Amino acid sequence: MTDLDLLADRALSGEGEHPIDRDEERVLRELELAVAAVALAGVAQEEMPADVAERVFSSFREETLDPAREPLPEPHAHAPAPDLDVPRWVPWVAAAGCLIVAAFAWLRPVGVREVRVEVPVAVPAQPPPERSMSEERARLLADPSTVTLPFAATKDQASQGASGDVVWNQAQQRGFMRIASLAKNDPGAIQYQLWIFDAERDDKYPVDGGVFDVSSGEVIVPIRSKLAVRRPALFAITVEKPGGVVVSKRERIVLVAKPG
């Protein structure tokens, strides 16, 4: 089997672990475009239903290209408390420092030990048709039982200067991540993946919170874990291959948020 065969397999399956050089990348892209052209010629096209088209258009309005999108507030700001008082900063800042240390200890690369995730749950940017993501998030925040956890950046190059928060409602098992200044990713090369560590589960088996992309300076990403999270202990974002992984080697952790 030649290298070209391997690249052809990769273009067809979308799977491939091994790093490739610039020339191979070019060939892979050409092969992918060839498959795409074959798909174009081989599929009988039917019209997309009008309601689906409308939802697609809504998704654009709610995506990061929308200039009306609200700016990301400071990561420790809690929406229901508009008059953010300075003293509340202090424990968060202190906690963020401790958090990074704790997270590194917890999330150190596990070597050959594998981490299984029971039910991978994708978190594509699929905004609900009726309300924007920020409106959904605001509604969740209006529930007094919702907690807000600031993200702390690790030393990974992708998260230099990054910030944001997790809002999580334990009863509803729903939440949102709001992230600013995390490096944009090429979805064909890498994707970000959220992991939720549950204090009542073995930390070797975090719950997969889904994969997502960052295409601009600020994004809001829904968390839709289909596995019940009994006692969230840590939210961690890793860098993974496109489509995410079942087993994370935890080689690149970019952001972490920990309940107090």
Place this chain on the structure above:
Amino acid sequence: MTSTPPADEALLPRVARGDKAAVRACIARYGGLVWSLARRFLRDPREAEDAVQEVFVDLWRSADRFDPEVSSEVVFVSMITRRRLIDRRRRTQRRLDTEPMPASEPEGHELHPERSAEAKNAARALEQLRPEQRQVLLMSACEGLSHDEIAKLTGMPLGTVKAHARRGLIKVRELLQGGSS
């Protein structure tokens, strides 16, 4: 009232600038392709609906990476669509890994060269493949079937399926680039 942009006008650069009219036009122009591929890849209409939305979100985000020097816009859209659908199919199968996938029959694969110049070129290249290469390549490209699934559906040995898919694709790439061998 909005006018329809000329068919050869690239829309993605305008989408990348946040032009909502271009977004509408993009959905009108490529919605059928994305929807049809999603229906082929995923079978379940609800999955397909979610996937279509996911594909277009990816497209909005990738719009500024479209390079007309590298490919035509419709082929770029088809490539992004396949990538997303493969991811989605993989995740769906992962969720169902303890359950058998629904039985499916191989689709018939008529070629549709009339749709665009790119489709015409690809159809011409496909016609130069051996029939079994063409069959395997179309099943993989248009339905996202794995080599293993194709082997089960066609009764071909797995190694043969792999060889047909690879050789077929490499040949198509060569032909699309104007190669002669």
